[in-house]
Amino acid sequence: MHRFFISPELISGDQVFFPTDLAHQIVRVLRLRLGDRVLVLDNSGLAREVELHTFGQREAQGTIRGVYPAAGEPRTQVDLYLALMKGKKVELVLQKGTELGVARFVPMVTRRSVVSSLRDLNDVRLDRWEAIIREAAEQSGRGILPAVSEPVMLESALGDARDGDHEIILAWEEADDLTLKEALAGRPEKVALFVGPEGGFDETEARLAAAYGASIVTLGPRILRAETAAVAVVVATLYELGEWE
Ligand code: SAM
Numbered sequence: 001m002h003r004f005f006i007s008p009e010l011i012s013g014d015q016v017f018f019p020t021d022l023a024h025q026i027v028r029v030l031r032l033r034l035g036d037r038v039l040v041l042d043n044s045g046l047a048r049e050v051e052l053h054t055f056g057q058r059e060a061q062g063t064i065r066g067v068y069p070a071a072g073e074p075r076t077q078v079d080l081y082l083a084l085m086k087g088k089k090v091e092l093v094l095q096k097g098t099e100l101g102v103a104r105f106v107p108m109v110t111r112r113s114v115v116s117s118l119r120d121l122n123d124v125r126l127d128r129w130e131a132i133i134r135e136a137a138e139q140s141g142r143g144i145l146p147a148v149s150e151p152v153m154l155e156s157a158l159g160d161a162r163d164g165d166h167e168i169i170l171a172w173e174e175a176d177d178l179t180l181k182e183a184l185a186g187r188p189e190k191v192a193l194f195v196g197p198e199g200g201f202d203e204t205e206a207r208l209a210a211a212y213g214a215s216i217v218t219l220g221p222r223i224l225r226a227e228t229a230a231v232a233v234v235v236a237t238l239y240e241l242g243e244w245e
Contacts, residue, residue: 001049002030003039003138005145014064016040016050023060026052037065043145045070070143074101074243077190079166081106081157082230083113083197089227091132096231098136098146101238105133106160107151112199121151154205158212161192168214170194171233172206175218180233183215184240191237195230 004025010017018026026032032052040048040062047070050062080102082093094105115121129148137145152160161168167188169180173196184191194209201209206216224232238244 018060113197166192
C-alpha cells in the first residue's frame, strides 16, 4: 500500500485531504482509483489507512478506515552527526540513513569539512535534504519522518548530543583500541554517532569529543570514505543492538 507523510492539519475527523502535489501523485502518477486505500502518516507515530473517495481538480480526499501504530521504527534512537562533505555525499547519506532507521541527522562544520565555518555556508540545502528524507522514508516504510537540522559547529553538536542523554560515539580513523561493539555494550536506548569529513577529525576534535563523554572508536583497519563510514556505522550500530532481528 502506498504511504504518504502529510501534515496533521490535513486530517479532520475521519477525513483526510490530500493537497495538490499529493493529489497529482495519487491520481496522475500512481493512477490510483476511487475506493483504493493508502497509508497516511503524520509523524505522530500513528498510521491511518485511508479509502480514497474524491478526486477533485486540485485535491483528493479519503475516509479513514483504520488507525494503528506506525511500524518501521527501530527501538533505539540513532542520531547521525555527519560532517559536511563534498558534492552529493550528504544527500546519499541522508537517503541511506533514512532507509536504515536514523531518527535525526545533524550536519556539522568541522575543521576539515568542506566548509570550515558557518559563515562559508551559503545555500544550506535544507529543503532538498528534507525532500530526499521524505521520499526515502515513504519508500522504505518508516513510521516517523527523520529530522534534519541546519549545520552546526562540532562543539555545539557534542553539547546537543550530551544534553540529549545519548551514548556518544565518534568514529576516528586514528583510534586504535576501542571497538564499536565495546562502545555499545551498555545497550543504550539513544545513540549519537559522529562521523568526520573526507579529511577526517583532527586530534583536538577527538579529544574534545572525549571531553564531552564520547567513546572514540575504530571502525577497523581499513580507512572508509566519509560517506561509507556514515552508512556503515549506522548499519553496524543497528545490527549490534538487535534492530535487524
Ligand atoms: N584521515 C582519513 C585518511 O587518512 O584518509 C580520512 C578520514 S575518513 C575518509 C572519513 C571519516 O570516516 C573519518 O573522519 C571517520 O569518522 C570515519 N572513518 C573512516 N575509516 C575509519 C576507521 N577505520 N575507523 C574509524 N573511523 C573511520
